[in-house]
Amino acid sequence: MTTPLFRIGFLPLVDAALPILAREQGFAAREGIEIALVRDMTWATVRDRLLYGHTDAAHMIAPLAIATTLGRGRPPVALSVPFVLGLNGNAVTVSAALAEAIGLGTALGDPAALGSRLRDVALARVAAAKPLRFGVVHRYSSHNYMLRYWLAAVGIRPDRDVEIVVTSPPFAADALAAGEVDGICVGEPWNSIAVDRGVGRIALVTAQIWRRGVEKVLAMRSEMLAERRDEVHALLRALHAAAEHFVRLDAAEESAAILARPEYLGGRVDTVLRAITDRIRLAQGGDTLHVPDFMFQYREAANFPWRSQAAWLYSQMARWDDLPVTPHDAQAAQDVFRPDVYRAALAGSAATLPGASSKLEGAVSAPTAAGSTQGRLLLEGDHFFDGRAFDPDDIAGYLASLP
Known part of the structure; x- marks a missing residue:
């Protein structure tokens, strides 16, 4: 057979x-x-x-x-x-020049505070007719939507105050090195490769934008x-x-x-190992930083395909395609x-199976027991950095509330 x-x-x-x-x-x-x-x-x-x-x-x-x-x-x-x-596992990495301009320190930036400084730089660059350009891996990617969500929430208008272009993950560090982009939002190991080559510094990880994206x-x-x-x-x-x-x-x-x-x-094995163990090096030669849940896997039924996650992605698709x-x-x-x-597929196994197929996204701020048909499900924080929550039953209302 x-x-x-x-x-x-x-x-x-x-x-x-x-x-x-x-x-x-x-x-x-x-x-x-x-x-x-x-x-x-x-x-x-x-x-x-x-x-x-x-x-x-x-x-x-x-x-x-x-x-x-x-x-x-x-x-x-x-x-x-x-x-x-898997959930998250991406980062926003910027050029050395942009890192200096927005005052990156030795730790990950606070999304709101860092975004405020980035907005000042972005508007100055627009005024000089040299807008900032960020690379994402595809028009229809969570990288694109996470980056846009963050930028819009801090007062930077994507496609007007900054340019967003597509660059394939294996070439993202090259694009940064060549000066074709000022920043990239990409998955590992390509942020770490940019850092280890000395062509970029990690400013944020996407888990800071949406904890369980x-x-x-x-x-x-x-x-x-x-x-x-x-x-x-x-x-x-x-x-x-x-x-x-x-x-x-x-x-x-x-x-x-x-x-x-x-x-x-x-x-490199050590580069991959850092990502697997939630350790990130922000700048060339720097110490590694432990970022809890940087690349989230398995726990809290992380592999379960929540319909509400699909609904949030659709909301951003409608938002940025202007449909x-x-x-x-x-x-x-x-x-x-x-x-x-x-x-x-997993009935009768040791897997935890949520009872619901959809939930409020971004609404869990502390460990919360959730209904399950198999196993015990405890959900931890899944917040968006701006404190909003997404109701999949009111997509239009959610979009109307966004900047």
Whole structure:
């Protein structure tokens, strides 16, 4: 009998860890499936391989799965997200010149205070007809939306007071070094690579903007999910086992060594290890700083695809594409995330399964017990830096309240 095979596309990022570890540590084999990994350099290529059947699933930026389903920028193709591969793990890294101009110290900046200083610089640069330029990894990425959310909240108008362009993660540090951009918002290890090369300094991590912001997901064509439901369940169980392994401190060095291999990230083991263990070096030659929950994984049902997370991403898509919020699109966006598949795959396992499929995002300020159908679920702080909360049942009202 042939072993079911999943070809999974990915970019060389630390948060591609779960499918890599599921393959390398035997979790996929234990579930009776095989994983073949396909490395790419841009998110557009990862998406296109998936759409045209060159891969069966993909490590993907969450908003791109929604944009693809809604037909933003191309004919629509229905994608499904039954598993979240991780929360946060990104940073805003700026050039040495901009770091000096906004007074970066030896610690991470406060988003509000740092944003105020950045606004002064941004407006001065606009007046001089030399606007600041930031690079993000894709138009439909959480990097883009997190950066824009922060800038707008501190009084900087994206696309007017600053320019935002696209640069692929593996080339982000090069773009910073060449002076093509003044800052980047990208995932690890590419911020740390910019720091270690001396071409950038980390100003903020995205966990400071939204404490539990959804980042990468496992995406697949909805028709494939329907055709291979039992095999997909096995894949999700393998990924969940890999997530549990990933957060073990005694496994960190081995995981970093695997991820750093040439066929995966192709980077330094110590750079990958820093990201895995929530340690960040802000400036070349500086000490490492422990940033709790920098790259959040496994705990608090972090891999559960909350429909409210999809709704927040849709709200930002409507906001920055300047499109009206419609009930049809809001429903379609939330339907991309599939908590029903997650629950079905992990029922009877040791996984914690939330009872609800949606929640108020940004409303938890202290450890809070939440309803679950399996296991005990305790949610910790998930706040936005500006203190707002997002109600997925009132997207239009939420958008109306934003600056």
